[in-house]
Amino acid sequence: MLAGAVTAALGLCRALDRPAPAGQAAAADRRDGVLFADQALFDLLTAAWRADAVLDAGLEKAALAHLHALAASLARSDGQVGTLTAPVGDAAAGPAVGESVLLGSDPRVRALGCLPEYAAHQARTTCRMPVLRAVAGALTACAGQEEAVATAVEVRLLALHRYAPTSAAEHHAALYSLPQGRPSPAASWLRWGPQPSPA
Secondary structure, eight states: OOHHHHHHHHHHHHHHSSSOOTTSSSHHHHHHHHHHHHHHHHHHHHHHTTTOOOOOHHHHHHHHHHHHHHHHGOTTTOOOOOSSOOOSSSSSGGGGGTTTOOOOTHHHHHHHHHHHHHHHHHHHHHHHOOOHHHHOOOOOHHHHHHHHHHHHHHTTHHHHHOOHHHHHHHHHHHHOOTTTSSSSHHHHHHHOOOOSSOO
């Protein structure tokens, strides 16, 4: 059931990512379509991985590639992230350039938040946790600048601590520090408390 829904949502995301033929939906409508399709995909993947549902290997690989592609811009090599707005690109890429988004709804942040969900699922079902390069990169690049990124990681902070102690120790400052007046995963955890999802 979940696998079929994930397949449909991912297919819709891919279709909307393609350039629109002349005369079809306006750019704003396509941006909205992409945003809602991505939100649906993130929710379905989160539900599937929290339930330890088995996804086809090809489907899981494609979904992870989509998540990594979206989250990659949060860990730019120059270390500059700034305000979360959509990058310059096709009109279907999300909110317009410079257009603000609700905290936590930016597709890049939500994609990043799905990766610890996948990692915790893998740890529970295969006793291993994939290296979360995108998560570590975003934490390093943002360096406390983005509350949305800190909150996305905070949701699975206990899972990172439990299943990836070595990786968590390597990024101790980014994960567990409490900088004065600045966001961090630990600060978000203290603010919102433990999440009801499985750790």
